[in-house]
Amino acid sequence: MSPSAPVARTRRTRSAPRAAAFRPADLELAALARALGHPARVAILRMLATSGECICGGIVDRLPLAQPTVSQHLKVLKEADLIQGEVEGPRVCYCVKPETVNRLRTLLNEL
Amino acid sequence: MSPSAPVARTRRTRSAPRAAAFRPADLELAALARALGHPARVAILRMLATSGECICGGIVDRLPLAQPTVSQHLKVLKEADLIQGEVEGPRVCYCVKPETVNRLRTLLNEL
DNA sequence: ATCACTCATCGTATATTTACGATTTACGAT
DNA sequence: ATCGTAAATCGTAAATATACGATGAGTGAT
Numbered sequence: 001m002s003p004s005a006p007v008a009r010t011r012r013t014r015s016a017p018r019a020a021a022f023r024p025a026d027l028e029l030a031a032l033a034r035a036l037g038h039p040a041r042v043a044i045l046r047m048l049a050t051s052g053e054c055i056c057g058g059i060v061d062r063l064p065l066a067q068p069t070v071s072q073h074l075k076v077l078k079e080a081d082l083i084q085g086e087v088e089g090p091r092v093c094y095c096v097k098p099e100t101v102n103r104l105r106t107l108l109n110e111l
Numbered sequence: 112m113s114p115s116a117p118v119a120r121t122r123r124t125r126s127a128p129r130a131a132a133f134r135p136a137d138l139e140l141a142a143l144a145r146a147l148g149h150p151a152r153v154a155i156l157r158m159l160a161t162s163g164e165c166i167c168g169g170i171v172d173r174l175p176l177a178q179p180t181v182s183q184h185l186k187v188l189k190e191a192d193l194i195q196g197e198v199e200g201p202r203v204c205y206c207v208k209p210e211t212v213n214r215l216r217t218l219l220n221e222l
Numbered sequence: 223a224t225c226a227c228t229c230a231t232c233g234t235a236t237a238t239t240t241a242c243g244a245t246t247t248a249c250g251a252t
Numbered sequence: 253a254t255c256g257t258a259a260a261t262c263g264t265a266a267a268t269a270t271a272c273g274a275t276g277a278g279t280g281a282t
Contacts, residue, residue, distance in 0.1 A: 168228060168229070171228095171229090178228090178229075178230095179229090179230080179231080179232095181229095182229065182230055182231080183230090183231095185229095185230095186230085186231095198229095200228095201226095201227065201228055201229085202227090202228060202229080203228075203229060203230090
């Protein structure tokens with residue numbers, strides 16, 4: 001055998017694994033679960049749920065993470081629709097979106 | 112300003128972010144959520160929960176993924192204690208661990 | 223012992239996630 | 253306009269996750 005055969009291994013790209021065939025409910029649950037899949041994001045959600053409606057950048061002070069990192073986690077939660085934020089003067093106020101959290105609970109119960 | 116200042120950026124290693132201070136419940140919920148954070152793993156859990164107690168490698172046939180990939184996902188679920196597998200002759204039988212799923216539900220409800 | 227089969231593991235390529243300094247953007251106050 | 257504060261974004265380093273071919277380990281049958 002030629003030892004230098006290029007072989008041309010065709011490797012599937014990650015975003016198109018084989019057929020992309022997953023149930024919508026599975027995709028939805030996985031996306032929500034993944035958004036919860038980091039202790040900082042769970043901590044943020046708990047903070048927001050506990051301390052009433054919405055807290056602002058005080059979140060940063062209560063997490064062992066730098067401000068950009070927290071901002072990034074907030075973005076993940078926002079993109080999963082688990083929280084929402086509104087500008088309030090110079091600050092931004094975040095609050096949980098209970099309907100999405102409940103949606104997650106429902107999907108988990110239906111599992 | 113000197114344009115070639117080396118600056119010597121000290122970057123924190125990923126496994127010791129700043130203080131590693133997260134609530135145990137947050138860590139536990141995040142770990143379980145992360146294990147559910149992939150549609151294939153949700154699909155596997157649903158399969159096991161739906162089709163009675165335990166199915167074996169038929170899982171591979173019902174997923175759009177190669178066998179080693181499925182095996183890897185099974186390992187993730189096993190390590191999260193969400194499923195368990197026992198050897199049955201030449202095959203391996205997996206089943207859901209309902210107590211862990213319920214634990215996840217509880218943690219989510221307490222959020 | 224050999225074969226066929228099932229499943230786990232290894233090696234590795236690629237993609238994504240996580241973290242943070244530096245910078246930018248936006249706002250209110252002066 | 254400038255300043256100070258709050259938060260997002262940029263750029264990037266490092267870690268982790270995902271996928272799969274190749275290989276190994278285990279079993280039952282021949």
